[in-house]
Amino acid sequence: GPTGRLMLIAADHPARGALAAGGDPLAMADRGELLDRLCTALERPGVDGVLATPDVAEDLLLLGALDGKIVIGSMNRGGLAGASFEIDDRFTAYSADAIAASRLDGGKVLLRVDDADPATPRTLEGCARAVSALAGHGLMAMVEPFIARRVDGRVRNDLTPEAMIRAISIASALGTTSARTWLKVPVVPDMERVMAASTLPALLLGGEVSADPRAARDGWRRALRLPTVRGLVVGRSLLYPADGDVAGAVDAAVEVI
Numbered sequence: 001g002p003t004g005r006l007m008l009i010a011a012d013h014p015a016r017g018a019l020a021a022g023g024d025p026l027a028m029a030d031r032g033e034l035l036d037r038l039c040t041a042l043e044r045p046g047v048d049g050v051l052a053t054p055d056v057a058e059d060l061l062l063l064g065a066l067d068g069k070i071v072i073g074s075m076n077r078g079g080l081a082g083a084s085f086e087i088d089d090r091f092t093a094y095s096a097d098a099i100a101a102s103r104l105d106g107g108k109v110l111l112r113v114d115d116a117d118p119a120t121p122r123t124l125e126g127c128a129r130a131v132s133a134l135a136g137h138g139l140m141a142m143v144e145p146f147i148a149r150r151v152d153g154r155v156r157n158d159l160t161p162e163a164m165i166r167a168i169s170i171a172s173a174l175g176t177t178s179a180r181t182w183l184k185v186p187v188v189p190d191m192e193r194v195m196a197a198s199t200l201p202a203l204l205l206g207g208e209v210s211a212d213p214r215a216a217r218d219g220w221r222r223a224l225r226l227p228t229v230r231g232l233v234v235g236r237s238l239l240y241p242a243d244g245d246v247a248g249a250v251d252a253a254v255e256v257i
Helices: 031-043 054-062 096-101 120-136 161-172 191-195 213-223 246-256
Strands: 006-011 049-052 070-074 106-113 140-151 154-157 181-185 202-205 229-234
Touching: 006 031, 006 070, 006 202, 006 246, 031 049, 031 054, 031 246, 049 054, 054 070, 096 106, 096 120, 106 120, 106 161, 120 140, 140 161, 161 181, 161 191, 191 213, 213 246, 229 246
Parallel strands: 006 049, 006 229, 049 070, 070 106, 106 140, 140 181, 181 202, 202 229
Antiparallel strands: 140 154
């Protein structure tokens, strides 16, 4: 946008079988409705583009919704939500070569580090290879890192400052170069200390639909004052706001940046 900051809409959740938003476990199940909401969001002033898997990106392309937009291809969606193999997050969507061939602007990987899960090294290696391959094409690699662990059998991200500092430190060193690497991080307590863990540019993620959207925006606003934070990547909380007003939710987020 004109501020030099990025505002992207995230739409890669369904590929992991993660269809919930707010209190509705199947909110994102209707593809036509999802595309309608995405088109509404992408039409709003200040929205720069989308983060999506090939199926969603191609639908949006056919609808003419991506003209002049930034498109980031989501890459490793194999760690299906709730699965026993969730940490084994394999590359089932875009490859770096496909992103380059499609003339997209970059690729995104999800990195969840579970010290107790033997699949973690495979995911680390896959993400590192993706960062290297994207950089080889001169393309951005967006890395979304978390320290994770299983709680009552389900994978949960540790959102303490200390865990995010560790996750960012690990993510920053992935690949043969960090020259094209950006981070995608949640807003957590003590963001100044968290973001001091890396010199890489970062985008803030939106996370779940918030019961208090104003408080969420205030958190984004404070974090955006930090020197390496360069924008937002928000999906469900803008596409499925509690009041149903997608345009209003997007406009309020754009105002923050």
